[in-house]
Amino acid sequence: MRELEYVRADDAASAVALVSGEPEARFLAGGTNLVDHLKLGITAPRLLVDVSRLPLDAVEEYDAPGGTGLRIGANVRNSDLAAHPAVRASWPAVSRALLAGASGQIRHQATTAGNLLQRTRCVYFQDATTPCNKREPGTGCSAVGGYARYNAVLGASPDCVTVHPSDLAVALTALDAQVVVLGVSGERRIPMTGLHRLPGDRPDLDTVLEHGDLITAVELPPSAAARRSTYQKARDRASYAFALVSVAAGLELDGDVVRDVRIAWGGVAHRPWRATRAEDALRGQQLTEEAVLAAAELELEGATTTDQNAYKVPMIRNTTALACTRLAAGEVSR
Amino acid sequence: MDSEISLTVDGRRHTVAVDTRTTLLDALRDRLGVTSPKKGCDHGQCGSCTVLLDGRRHLTCLALAVSYDGAEIVTAAGLGPEDDLHPIQEAFLDHDGLQCGYCTPGQVCSAVGVLDELKQGHPSHVSQDLEATPEPSDDELRERMSGNLCRCGAYANILAAVREAAGRGQA
Ligand SMILES: Cc1cc2nc3c(=O)[nH]c(=O)nc-3n(C[C@H](O)[C@H](O)[C@H](O)COP(=O)(O)OP(=O)(O)OC[C@H]3O[C@@H](n4cnc5c(N)ncnc54)[C@H](O)[C@@H]3O)c2cc1C
Ligand code: SF4
Ligand code: FES
Ligand code: FES
Numbered sequence: 355m356r357e358l359e360y361v362r363a364d365d366a367a368s369a370v371a372l373v374s375g376e377p378e379a380r381f382l383a384g385g386t387n388l389v390d391h392l393k394l395g396i397t398a399p400r401l402l403v404d405v406s407r408l409p410l411d412a413v414e415e416y417d418a419p420g421g422t423g424l425r426i427g428a429n430v431r432n433s434d435l436a437a438h439p440a441v442r443a444s445w446p447a448v449s450r451a452l453l454a455g456a457s458g459q460i461r462h463q464a465t466t467a468g469n470l471l472q473r474t475r476c477v478y479f480q481d482a483t484t485p486c487n488k489r490e491p492g493t494g495c496s497a498v499g500g501y502a503r504y505n506a507v508l509g510a511s512p513d514c515v516t517v518h519p520s521d522l523a524v525a526l527t528a529l530d531a532q533v534v535v536l537g538v539s540g541e542r543r544i545p546m547t548g549l550h551r552l553p554g555d556r557p558d559l560d561t562v563l564e565h566g567d568l569i570t571a572v573e574l575p576p577s578a579a580a581r582r583s584t585y586q587k588a589r590d591r592a593s594y595a596f597a598l599v600s601v602a603a604g605l606e607l608d609g610d611v612v613r614d615v616r617i618a619w620g621g622v623a624h625r626p627w628r629a630t631r632a633e634d635a636l637r638g639q640q641l642t643e644e645a646v647l648a649a650a651e652l653e654l655e656g657a658t659t660t661d662q663n664a665y666k667v668p669m670i671r672n673t674t675a676l677a678c679t680r681l682a683a684g685e686v687s688r
Numbered sequence: 689m690d691s692e693i694s695l696t697v698d699g700r701r702h703t704v705a706v707d708t709r710t711t712l713l714d715a716l717r718d719r720l721g722v723t724s725p726k727k728g729c730d731h732g733q734c735g736s737c738t739v740l741l742d743g744r745r746h747l748t749c750l751a752l753a754v755s756y757d758g759a760e761i762v763t764a765a766g767l768g769p770e771d772d773l774h775p776i777q778e779a780f781l782d783h784d785g786l787q788c789g790y791c792t793p794g795q796v797c798s799a800v801g802v803l804d805e806l807k808q809g810h811p812s813h814v815s816q817d818l819e820a821t822p823e824p825s826d827d828e829l830r831e832r833m834s835g836n837l838c839r840c841g842a843y844a845n846i847l848a849a850v851r852e853a854a855g856r857g858q859a
C-alpha cells in the first residue's frame with residue numbers, strides 16, 4: 355500500500371477544500387469499502403480526509419409538502435437509520451433495505467453517504483490483476499465474455515456490464531429521496547434518481563458528483579406510498595450476501611386500485627433502476643399479480659442477457675410481483 | 689506518515705504511534721499484543737475480528753487505527769476475568785459453542801452486541817413487524833449472528849449458547 359497522509363476534517367467546508375485541492379485525495383467515512391479497496395490495491399490515494407467525526411449525524415424532521423420529511427445526516431450509521439422509529443413507521447422500505455445488507459457489525463460502522471458511494475462488487479473490478487475499465491479506464495472489460503452471472507441486464511454498455519451493489523440506494527431511489535451535496539461552489543440537491551450514472555463510455559464514473567463534492571445529508575419526502583413500502587431481496591444465501599436482484603416498492607391503494615406506486619430495482623443495472631414504465635402501467639389499474647407481472651415485463655423490454663445472467667429477468671419480474679402483492683395484502687411492513 | 693493515538697483496551701489505556709495504513713486489528717494484535725480479536729479474512733467477510741467499540745460490536749479489519757483515536761475497546765478477553773466469566777462466555781462453555789476456537793472471540797463479542805440490540809428493540813431482516821419489540825427467536829438469533837462465520841460449523845451449539853444467554857434456557 356502506498357504511503358498515505360491522514361487529516362481529520364474540522365468542518366464540512368474545509369473537508370471539501372482539502373479534497374477538491376488534491377486530485378489524489380479521498381473522503382474516509384466508516385471505511386468498510388475504502389479500507390478494503392486500499393488493501394486490494396483498487397485505489398491508491400495520497401491523502402485521506404476523515405469526515406467520520408463531522409457532526410453530520412442527526413436525523414431530523416422537516417416540513418415538506420404533504421407532511422413531515424426526514425433529513426438524514428451523511429454520517430448516520432446504517433444500523434441507527436434502520437432502527438430509527440420514524441423510518442420504521444413512515445419509510446419502512448429504507449429500514450428493510452438496510453437490514454437486508456451486510457452484517458450487524460458492518461451496519462454499525464457504515465455511514466449513509468458511504469453506503470450510497472460504495473463501489474461495485476464486480477469480481478474483476480476487485481481483482482487488480484485483471485483488465486477493468488472502471489478501475490483502469492481503457493484496459494477493457496473482463497466481465498464481457500467472462501464470468502457473467504452477476505452482470506447487468508438493463509442499461510449496460512460494451513465498456514462495462516456491472517451492477518450497483520447498494521441496497522439502501524434502491525430504497526431511496528424508489529421513495530424520491532434527494533441527496534444534499536456541498537461542493538466548492540456551495541450546496542445543491544440531487545435527486546437519487548439522478549445521482550448514479552449508466553456506464554456509457556465512462557464506467558470509471560459511478561455518479562454525477564465532482565471530485566471533492568461532499569454528501570452532507572439525504573432528504574426523504576413523505577408519501578402514502580412510502581408509508582406502505584417494503585424491500586425484497588433475492589440472494590445466494592439467507593443473510594450476509596449482496597443482492598442477485600432486489601425490489602423496493604411502495605403502494606397507495608384506493609380499494610384495490612393503484613393510486614400511486616413506486617418501484618426501483620437493484621442488481622439489474624449500473625445504477626439503482628427506477629421502473630417508471632412499470633409504475634405508469636400500474637397507476638389506475640387493479641393491483642393483481644398479473645398486472646404487476648405485465649408491468650414488469652414492459653420495463654424489461656430491451657433487457658440484454660447471456661446464459662449466465664438470464665435468470666435475472668424472471669427473478670426481478672417475480673420479485674416485483676411478490677413485493678407488490680404482499681404490500682397489497684398487508685402482509686409486510688411496517 | 690505516523691500518528692500518535694490512544695486506545696483504551698479492556699480497561700487499559702495505551703498510547704501508540706501508528707502508520708496511517710495500520711488497521712485497528714493490526715494495531716491491537718501486533719503493536720499492543722492484544723491477540724483476542726482474530727484475523728480471519730481481513731476483508732470484512734467473516735467477523736472473527738469483532739470487538740465492542742464504544743459499546744457496539746464492530747469489525748477491526750476494515751478500520752484504520754488513526755481514525756479511532758480515543759476509542760474504548762472491549763475484546764472477548766476483557767469481557768470477564770477467568771474466575772468470573774461473562775454470562776455469554778459461560779453459555780459458550782456450557783454448550784460447547786466452539787471447536788477450534790478461532791472464530792470464538794468474535795462470536796462472543798457479537799453475541800454481546802446482539803443481546804444489547806435486542807434489548808434496545810432494534811429490528812432485524814427477519815422481524816415480521818418492524819415496529820414491534822423483537823423476540824429472541826432462533827430465526828432472529830441466527831440472522832443477527834450471521835456476520836460471524838465459523839469454519840468448523842459449530843453453529844448449532846453457538847445458537848444454543850446465544851439462546852441461553854438471551855434467557856430462553858435450554859429450549
Ligand atoms: C462483507 C461485506 C458485505 C456487505 N454487504 C452489503 C450488502 O449486502 N448490501 C449493501 O448495500 N452493502 C453491503 N456492504 C457494503 C457496505 O454497506 C458499504 O461498504 C458501506 O455502506 C460503506 O460505507 P462507509 O461509511 O464504510 O464508507 P467508506 O468506505 O468510508 O467510503 C465509501 C466511499 O464513499 C466516499 N464517501 C464517504 N462519505 C462520503 C461523503 N460524506 N461524501 C462524499 N463521499 C463520501 C468515500 O470517499 C469512498 O469512496 C457490504 C460490505 C462488506 C465488507
Ligand atoms: S463490468 Fe465494469 S467493473 Fe466489471 S470488469 Fe467490466 S468494466 Fe470492470
Ligand atoms: S478479519 Fe475482519 S471480518 Fe474477517
Ligand atoms: S470454532 Fe473453529 S472456526 Fe468456529
